[in-house]
Amino acid sequence: MDFSFFEEIVIPTSRGAVPALVAGEGPIVVCWHGFPDHPASFSPLASRLVAAGRRVVAPFLRGHHPSTFDSLPFSDGLTLAADAAALNSALSPEPLDVIGHDIGAGVAGRLAAVWPERVRRVITMSVPPPSALRTIFDDPAQQKRFFYLFMFQVPGVAESLLNDTLIEYLWRTWSPGLEVPSYVRAMYADPSLRANALKLYRANFDRSLHDPELASLAQVAQQPASVPLLVLAGSEDGCITPSNYDDVATSLAPGSRVEIVADAGHFLQLDRPDEVAALALDWLS
Numbered sequence: 437m438d439f440s441f442f443e444e445i446v447i448p449t450s451r452g453a454v455p456a457l458v459a460g461e462g463p464i465v466v467c468w469h470g471f472p473d474h475p476a477s478f479s480p481l482a483s484r485l486v487a488a489g490r491r492v493v494a495p496f497l498r499g500h501h502p503s504t505f506d507s508l509p510f511s512d513g514l515t516l517a518a519d520a521a522a523l524n525s526a527l528s529p530e531p532l533d534v535i536g537h538d539i540g541a542g543v544a545g546r547l548a549a550v551w552p553e554r555v556r557r558v559i560t561m562s563v564p565p566p567s568a569l570r571t572i573f574d575d576p577a578q579q580k581r582f583f584y585l586f587m588f589q590v591p592g593v594a595e596s597l598l599n600d601t602l603i604e605y606l607w608r609t610w611s612p613g614l615e616v617p618s619y620v621r622a623m624y625a626d627p628s629l630r631a632n633a634l635k636l637y638r639a640n641f642d643r644s645l646h647d648p649e650l651a652s653l654a655q656v657a658q659q660p661a662s663v664p665l666l667v668l669a670g671s672e673d674g675c676i677t678p679s680n681y682d683d684v685a686t687s688l689a690p691g692s693r694v695e696i697v698a699d700a701g702h703f704l705q706l707d708r709p710d711e712v713a714a715l716a717l718d719w720l721s
Contacts, residue, residue, distance in 0.1 A: 441459050441482075441483065441486070442457040442458065442459050442476065442479065442482070442494070443457070443458050443459065444456070444457055444458075445458055446503070447493075447495070447523060447526055447527065448526060449519070449522040449523050449525070449526040450522045450525065450526070451518060451519050451522040452498075452504070452507060452519075453503070453504075454495050454496070454498075454504075454519065454523050454526075455495070455496050455501040455503055455504065456475065456493050456494055456495040456496065457475045457476060457478075457492075457493075457494040458491065458492065458493050458494070459482055459483075459486050459491070459492050460482070460485065460486030460489075460490055460491040460492055461489075461491050462489040462490045462491050463489075463490055463491065463533065464490070464491045464492075464493055464527055464528060464532050464533065465485055465490050465491070465492050465493070465532070465533045465534070465535060465720065466493045466494075466495065466520070466523065466524065466527070466532055466533070466534045466535070467481070467482065467492060467493070467494045467495075467534075467535045467536070467537070467540070468494075468495065468497065468516075468520065468534070468535070468536040468537070468539075468540030468541075468543045468544060469494065469496075469497065469500075469537060469538070469539075469540050470536075470537045470538020470539040470540045470541070470562070470563070471538055471539050471633055471636065471637075472603045472606060472607075472620060472624055472633065473537070473538060473620060473703070474500075474617070474619050474620050474623050475494035475495065475496055476494070476617070476619050477537075477617065477620070477703065477705065477706055478492065478494045478535075478537075478705060480705060480706060480709035480713075481535075481705040481709050481712055481713055481716065482494065483709075484709060484710070484713035484717075485713065485716070485717070488713075488717050490533075490720075493523075493527065495520075495523060497516060497539065497540070497543075497636075498511075498515070498516060498519050499511070499629075499632030499633075499635070499636075500623070500629060500632060500633070502626070502628075505626075505628040505629065505632065506628075508632050508635055509647075510639075510645055510646060510647035511632070511635035511636045511638070511639040511645045512639040512645055512646040512647065512650075513539075513542045513543070513546055513566070513639070513657070514546060514550070514646070514647065514650045514653060514654055514657050515639075515646075515647050515650065516539070516542070516543045516546075516636075517542075517543050517546035517547045517550060517551075517657065518550075518647075518650055519543075520534070520543050520544070520547045520554075521547055521550070521551040521554050524547075524551075524554040524555070525554060530556075531553060531554055531555050531556040532554070532555060532556060533555070533556050533557045533558070533559075533720050534547060534548070534555050534557075534558050534559070535558075535559040535560075535561065535716065536558075536559070536560050536561065537560075537561040537562055537563075537703075537705060538561070538562050538563055538702070539563070539636060540561075541560035541561055541562060541563040541564075541565070542563060542565075542566055544558050544559070544560050544665075545558075545560055545565035545566045545567070545661060545665070546566055546657040548661035548662075548663050548665065549566070549567070549656055549657050549658075549659055549660065549661040549662075550653050550656050550657050552661060552662050552663050555663060557663075557666075557719055557720050558661070558663060558664075558665050558666070559665070559666045559667075559668060559715075559716055559719060559720075560665055560666070560667050560668070561667075561668045561669070561704060561705065561712075562668070562669060562670065562673060562675070562676065562702050562703075562704060563676060564667065564676070564680060564681060564684050565660075565661070565665055565667065565684070565687075565688065566657060566658050567658060567659055567660040567661070567687045567688070568683075568684040568687045568688070572676070572680055575680075578676070578677070578680065581674070581675060581676070581677075584602070584606065584637075585637055585640070588634050588637040588638065589637070589638060589641060594634050595627075595630070595631070595634070598624075598630045598633065598634060600621060600624070600625070603616055603620065603621070603624055604616050606675075607620075607703070609674040609675070610673060610674045610675040610701055610702035610703065611670070611672070611673075611674070611700075611701025611702050611703040611704075611706070611707055612672060612674065612701055613701075614701060614703055614706060614707060660687055660688050660689055661688070661689055662689055663689055664688070664689045664690065664691035664692040664693075665688050665689065665692045665693075666692070666693050666695065666715065666716075666719040667681065667684055667685075667688070667692065667693065667694045667695070668694075668695050668696075668697060668704060668712065668715060669681050669694070669695075669696050669697065669704070670696070670697050670700030670701045670702060670703075670704040670707060670708075671696050671697060671698050671699060671700060672699060672700060672701045672707075673700070673701050673702045673704075674701060674702065675702045676702070678696050681694050681696065693719075695715055697711050697712060697715070698711075700712075
């Protein structure tokens, strides 16, 4: 995959420096990546957004770039959303368009819920927004698909099993037929990065990984955002299946939409970039 049109920059914010891949000129679209992934996976979507006259900013999640490996004392979803709010403020005094995939979908959803003044239009991909996740663990079949989430809670076991073999299994299971990009393999080869990825998942259960300074915002972060969301999912997603989106729209702001992208897996921005770009540009316009 060619993502040479990206330039890597560092964006100073009130919460620290944020490394990001950027391309294009025009109104900004901020794209947050997930696990196990890299900002460069937005490349096919970014090229289409850039061709439509947008500037794409694809940041590295905190702790997912060599320059931020040691800056993850807290790793809960609200911490990442606060980073996103600070980034938007640093990029523009005006609200910005935001797209989030996987963990990035949680970033975008919580950003829209807690700091709606920092966003204009919001798209989440491959994970339902936080306000729609309350019953996702009720399904035993979904619990089985989330085996890695529970495995990551076990010290020693998680560190030994979060390796190239597991990442390849997740990618091929979540997006059948899709190969793991070389930049993802290289990124997760670093043990410091893997340790930080595990911290993100352990924060689901370990409250010591939640920033106490943000505690007053936690309840708001789990509520429906006041701004409409476009929620995208792949029809062939092997991580979170389309049935998990059946009632999502009822827990979102009026005007929100849920779209299931045909023949797309979990990494739908790679599987079906034309379709995703068309839906995104329509929503962002």
